[in-house]
Amino acid sequence: MKELVELIVKKLVNHPEEVEVTEVENGNNVDVVVKISPDDMGKVIGKNGRTATAIRTVARTCAKKTNKRVDVKFDRV
Numbered sequence: 001m002k003e004l005v006e007l008i009v010k011k012l013v014n015h016p017e018e019v020e021v022t023e024v025e026n027g028n029n030v031d032v033v034v035k036i037s038p039d040d041m042g043k044v045i046g047k048n049g050r051t052a053t054a055i056r057t058v059a060r061t062c063a064k065k066t067n068k069r070v071d072v073k074f075d076r077v
Contacts, residue, residue, distance in 0.1 A: 001059055001070055005032050008055055013040035018077055030063065032072045044074055 002023040010016040013036060020035040036044055045052050056072045063070040 001030055001032055001063060001068075004062060005034060005055060005059055005072060008058065009034055009036065009044060012043050012051070013037065014043070015040055020077065028068050030068050030070045032059065032070060033075060034072065035075050035077045038076045041074070041076060 002021050006019065006021040009021070010019050013019060015037045018035075018037045018040075022033045022035075024031045024033070034044070043051070044055075046054075052072075052074060056070075059070045059072050
């Protein structure tokens with residue numbers, strides 16, 4: 001899951017070298033925390049949160065194949 005989210009986010013931002021993705025697995029729950037530059041926050045969130053919602057939807061759909069639940073959170077570096 002981490003690699004998928006990292007790939008998508010790095011393609012969206014202007015500073016891909018500052019993207020940090022961590023994954024914490026807790027049973028069937030997986031928390032993916034994405035840290036990005038404050039300058040790129042708007043690009044990742046998108047208008048009315050549509051881009052962030054799309055990233056979460058892709059991650060959750062991929063996780064259903066392994067019977068896991070994913071929560072993607074965005075934070076500043």
